[in-house]
Amino acid sequence: MTSAEARTEVPRHLFFELENLAVQGREIMFEALKDTLETKGVELTVERYVRHGLYPLPEFAIPEILKAAGEKADHTKRLEEQVRAQVRERIEGAELNPELVNVLDAAAELDVQPVTLSAFPPDVAGSWMQKLGLEERGVRLFAFEEVRPDFPQVKTWLTIVREEGIPARACMALTTSSRACKAALTTDMTAVAAPDRFTVFQDFSGARFVLENLSDMKPRELLESTLPARTF
Incomplete structure (x- = not known):
């Protein structure tokens, strides 16, 4: 052969x-995280997102961003659910x-x-x-x-x-x-x-x-x- x-x-x-x-999923995730964390008095800048928030899901990103901001990173489930809901809605409308x-x-x-x-x-x-x-x-x-x-x-x-x-x-x-x-x-x-x-x-x-x-x-x-x- x-x-x-x-x-x-x-x-x-x-x-x-x-x-x-x-x-534009990362853009959507960034905006959802920024809006949600702002209600807790945490500012999410592009630099902080790039250094601490580039994860596939909010449950990975939120604790790292909070720790980087000097905040407690426990009891974040509600924040994670809010971000997930925003991401889902925004992607569905994209x-x-x-x-x-x-x-x-x-x-x-x-x-x-x-x-x-x-x-x-x-x-x-x-x-x-x-x-x-x-x-x-x-x-x-x-x-x-x-x-x-x-x-x-x-x-x-x-x-x-x-x-x-x-x-x-x-x-x-x-x-x-x-x-x-x-x-x-x-x-x-x-x-x-x-x-x-x-x-x-x-x-x-x-x-x-x-x-x-x-x-x-x-x-x-x-x-x-x-x-x-x-x-x-």
């Missing part, structure tokens, strides 16, 4: 973060990122399967998927009942790859933080970084591209320059 005959066609996948790419729409259109043309992941529970993330029109675009969702403060970590990406039944090297991860980027790279995926104003100064070493905006590259060019051939 020749090497060409031994090759098998493998479906290619595009992974992206639901909260941080489909919408518009789908038009730059991501262009990438998803190109993925459909190239027969690349889009998959998104969320730190929020399946019922919440599923509602966002529906309201943002991602379900009708054929985007698959991986949401988790429990996540760690360092979500998404290597285990997160590996879980998705295994459940999809594909090799990691057939996947491209569109990430917005160094944590997500480095975890994806560790699994042998190719990563592209599209940081926001809160993560733009992070280290994205190893990423194939670091884009100020997704529109900095033509969507089809981005995918074709990043994803492998169909066969291995």
Whole structure:
């Protein structure tokens, strides 16, 4: 059997973060935290948020922000619930990122399967998927009942790859933080970084591209320059 005959066609996948790419999730989280903590007399600046609040869920961010402000970090459940409610409402009312729409259109043309992941529970993330029109675009969702403060970590990406039944090297991860980027790279995926104003100064070493905006590259060019051939 020749090497060409031994090759098998493998479906290619595009992974992206639901909260941080489909919408401006960190901006929404920042505003929700800022508004809620202000009622307790705690000012949340951008600098304090970047240093102490860049976590996937409010229950991880609030204690760290309070401690940094010299406040007690116990009995924060009500604050966490208020922030969660605000984040949920604001994302439900948000518009789908038009730059991501262009990438998803190109993925459909190239027969690349889009998959998104969320730190929020399946019922919440599923509602966002529906309201943002991602379900009708054929985007698959991986949401988790429990996540760690360092979500998404290597285990997160590996879980998705295994459940999809594909090799990691057939996947491209569109990430917005160094944590997500480095975890994806560790699994042998190719990563592209599209940081926001809160993560733009992070280290994205190893990423194939670091884009100020997704529109900095033509969507089809981005995918074709990043994803492998169909066969291995």
